[in-house]
Amino acid sequence: MPVVIDVRELRTHIVTRWGTIKAVDGVSFALAEGETLGLVGESGSGKSMTCLSIVRLVPRPAARIVGGEVRLDGEDLLAKSDAEMQQIRGRKVAMILQDPMSSLNPVFSVGMQMREPLAMYHGLRGSAGTARAAELLAAVRIPSPAARLRAFPHQLSGGMRQRVVGAMAIAGPPRLLIADEPTTSLDLTIQAQYLGLLKELQERHRFAMIFVTHNLGIVARMCDRVAVMYAGRIVEMGPVRRIFTAPAHPYTRALLDSIPRFGARRERLTAIAGQPPDLATLGPGCAFAPRCPAAIERCAQAPGETEIASGHTTRCWLHVHA
Amino acid sequence: MSTPEANGATRVARSNGTPVLEVTELTKHFVVRRGALGWSTGVVRAVDAVSFDIPAGATLGLVGESGCGKTTTSKLILGLEIPTAGSIRFQGRDLSTLDHDGRRAYRRAVQAVFQDPYASLDPRMRVGAIVAEPLVINADLDGAGRRRRVADLLDLVGLPARAASLYPHEFSGGQRQRIAIARALALSPKLVVLDEPVSALDVSIRAQILNLLVELQQRLGVSYLFIAHDLAAVAHMSRAIAVMYLGKIVEIGDADAVALEPKHPYTKALFAAALPIDFDRPREDVTLSGEVPSPLAPPSGCRFHPRCPFAMPHCATDEPALRSESGRLVACHLY
Numbered sequence: 001m002p003v004v005i006d007v008r009e010l011r012t013h014i015v016t017r018w019g020t021i022k023a024v025d026g027v028s029f030a031l032a033e034g035e036t037l038g039l040v041g042e043s044g045s046g047k048s049m050t051c052l053s054i055v056r057l058v059p060r061p062a063a064r065i066v067g068g069e070v071r072l073d074g075e076d077l078l079a080k081s082d083a084e085m086q087q088i089r090g091r092k093v094a095m096i097l098q099d100p101m102s103s104l105n106p107v108f109s110v111g112m113q114m115r116e117p118l119a120m121y122h123g124l125r126g127s128a129g130t131a132r133a134a135e136l137l138a139a140v141r142i143p144s145p146a147a148r149l150r151a152f153p154h155q156l157s158g159g160m161r162q163r164v165v166g167a168m169a170i171a172g173p174p175r176l177l178i179a180d181e182p183t184t185s186l187d188l189t190i191q192a193q194y195l196g197l198l199k200e201l202q203e204r205h206r207f208a209m210i211f212v213t214h215n216l217g218i219v220a221r222m223c224d225r226v227a228v229m230y231a232g233r234i235v236e237m238g239p240v241r242r243i244f245t246a247p248a249h250p251y252t253r254a255l256l257d258s259i260p261r262f263g264a265r266r267e268r269l270t271a272i273a274g275q276p277p278d279l280a281t282l283g284p285g286c287a288f289a290p291r292c293p294a295a296i297e298r299c300a301q302a303p304g305e306t307e308i309a310s311g312h313t314t315r316c317w318l319h320v321h322a
Numbered sequence: 323m324s325t326p327e328a329n330g331a332t333r334v335a336r337s338n339g340t341p342v343l344e345v346t347e348l349t350k351h352f353v354v355r356r357g358a359l360g361w362s363t364g365v366v367r368a369v370d371a372v373s374f375d376i377p378a379g380a381t382l383g384l385v386g387e388s389g390c391g392k393t394t395t396s397k398l399i400l401g402l403e404i405p406t407a408g409s410i411r412f413q414g415r416d417l418s419t420l421d422h423d424g425r426r427a428y429r430r431a432v433q434a435v436f437q438d439p440y441a442s443l444d445p446r447m448r449v450g451a452i453v454a455e456p457l458v459i460n461a462d463l464d465g466a467g468r469r470r471r472v473a474d475l476l477d478l479v480g481l482p483a484r485a486a487s488l489y490p491h492e493f494s495g496g497q498r499q500r501i502a503i504a505r506a507l508a509l510s511p512k513l514v515v516l517d518e519p520v521s522a523l524d525v526s527i528r529a530q531i532l533n534l535l536v537e538l539q540q541r542l543g544v545s546y547l548f549i550a551h552d553l554a555a556v557a558h559m560s561r562a563i564a565v566m567y568l569g570k571i572v573e574i575g576d577a578d579a580v581a582l583e584p585k586h587p588y589t590k591a592l593f594a595a596a597l598p599i600d601f602d603r604p605r606e607d608v609t610l611s612g613e614v615p616s617p618l619a620p621p622s623g624c625r626f627h628p629r630c631p632f633a634m635p636h637c638a639t640d641e642p643a644l645r646s647e648s649g650r651l652v653a654c655h656l657y
Contacts, residue, residue, distance in 0.1 A: 042524040042525050042526055043524055157613055159613055160613075187387035187388055187614070188387060188551065188553075188592055188595040188596060189387065189591055189592060189595050189609075189610045189614075190387075190613060191595060192591075192594070192595035192597075192609050192610070193609065193610070193611070196609060214524075214525045215597070216599050217554075217596065217597030217598060217599050218597055219599075220597065220599045221597050244599060254526070255525065255526065256599075258525070258526060258528070258529035259525075259529070259554065259599070260529075260532070260552075260554040260555045260557065260558035260559075261554055261558075261598065261599065262553075262554055262557055262581055262582060262593075262596075262598050263578070263581075263582050266558070267536070268533050268536065268537075269529035269532055269533055269558070270529065271529035271530040271533050272526040272527075272529065272530070275494050275496070275497075275527070276494075276524055276526060276527075291526075
């Protein structure tokens with residue numbers, strides 16, 4: 001299976017009044033065609049910043065990509081010019097964000113905003129563009145697509161709006177789809193429909209997918225592999241089933257333990273002590289150490305990556321056997 | 323398990339004596355007015371003849387998708403909306419019969435914690451004043467007494483006493499939710515409505531707050547109406563669960579029965595969509611087509627029939643009543 005996206009030692013820093021925040025601190029992963037990576041972690045762990053760095057849309061000038069490589073089909077995106085990058089974002093990498101209203105322009109009809117990128121990146125103008133837009137809406141199972149092209153975003157339900165965003169995303173068709181909490185604003189039964197649709201589109205177009213979420217149930221359903229982020233680093237990565245059944249990093253374990261599960265009635269949930277770390281005042285050691293029940297002296301230094309099984313890596317001293 | 327009453331209004335198990343709140347045939351209609359003349363163009367049956375009990379010292383979970391009437395139900399209970407029909411009985415007394423003092427006492431006894439602790443705490447008030455605010459009007463305490471009570475409340479929710487002199491922005495989301503809980507508990511309520519109390523919080527913080535809520539319930543004997551999208555959290559917290567669809571309760575009963583062996587096709591789809599992370603537990607996978615219809619024009623018969631994978635011809639004409647089925651009540655013609 002050819003590798004679509006290869007991220008190596010990606011580093012993105014944000015300069016703030018309180019100091020430099022290492023929002024993405026040496027993140028590496030690779031994804032093959034048709035493969036889905038779940039990116040989980042709490043707010044501020046660097047999931048979204050990793051995605052924005054891949055498409056080079058980090059909020060400048062405060063945030064800057066300071067190191068690493070992002071290779072899409074072998075080409076380094078960090079070395080591209082802005083104009084080249086715009087073409088890549090239009091054709092090869094698509095994004096679906098949490099709130100469809102932030103992706104859609106409220107004052108233009110669905111058809112108008114769908115035709116614009118079709119004309120720009122695919123040279124489809126006039127009736128050819130309209131026909132293609134209707135075809136894309138049909139592909140995301142929007143009923144009576146020709147009529148929907150005349151609708152404005154506010155006339156559609158949340159689920160329909162997110163489908164429109166999905167239709168625009170697959171116009172490429174993309175090599176990589178980044179879905180950043182795409183179903184968080186949807187109702188449960190609509191979420192289930194949308195996840196099914198994304199899977200179906202992925203099977204048809206074979207794009208690699210990065211799925212950002214904090215919902216581990218969605219990860220279990222959608223992803224082949226999962227990367228757990230904490231304070232800008234991937235602290236554990238591996239096949240989904242393995243991470244869920246044999247988590248190695250204390251944070252992953254704590255996260256899985258803290259979630260209420262059906263049928264496992266417990267008086268108390270195993271809560272994670274303390275607060276998420278303040279990235280501006282982070283020391284050099286393992287960022288989870290202050291909350292970690294298994295912390296040892298060595299945690300004052302940052303642990304490197306250890307492969308504990310095939311394709312299963314973690315950053316924790318407990319798994320370093322010298 | 324009680325037997326269904328003649329009018330179809332039915333109740334869940336009353337295992338621990340009298341419930342703190344009994345809701346019977348509760349109905350709220352909103353008249354929709356459009357245009358310059360404001361003529362009525364329709365009626366939204368936001369809550370339509372809903373009956374349930376909230377057990378004393380325990381939790382009723384209320385689940386359903388947006389627009390199903392959960393929030394309207396909670397507003398009716400909080401006294402923020404007046405019911406169109408039906409009754410709410412608090413400790414055996416009908417709310418509509420209460421006099422001025424009775425209503426004041428009710429409002430003290432029923433409190434709420436909302437989703438967003440960034441919006442529900444006044445940024446310009448110190449935490450001490452926020453927690454003390456309900457005490458100023460409602461409790462006969464002098465300044466020193468109030469300060470002592472605030473210190474006790476902060477301690478109860480696991481915050482240091484010095485928190486009283488700080489402002490909300492100095493706290494994280496989880497700590498703010500603790501402040502909101504302390505305020506809700508200030509007047510020793512009998513019932514607290516928890517409307518999505520953890521969904522705005524970080525995943526690693528949610529368990530702390532859920533644990534705190536359970537612990538407070540055990541210590542204080544307070545009842546909760548727990549409204550949330552996270553069905554696993556609802557199942558964890560609740561003794562009973564009520565599932566609403568377009569203003570109606572479609573299934574209600576023991577939390578484990580409803581969550582683990584749902585009977586109503588909608589409940590099945592909802593809990594299947596909640597994506598349990600246990601890989602090896604087999605589950606009936608029901609994915610629904612279509613979207614929730616407009617509450618302005620709910621479908622005839624069973625309101626769920628246009629989306630139901632098991633719909634039969636008479637589902638479109640006959641509205642099913644809640645009937646007892648394997649330890650819970652279900653409104654479905656399949657049973």
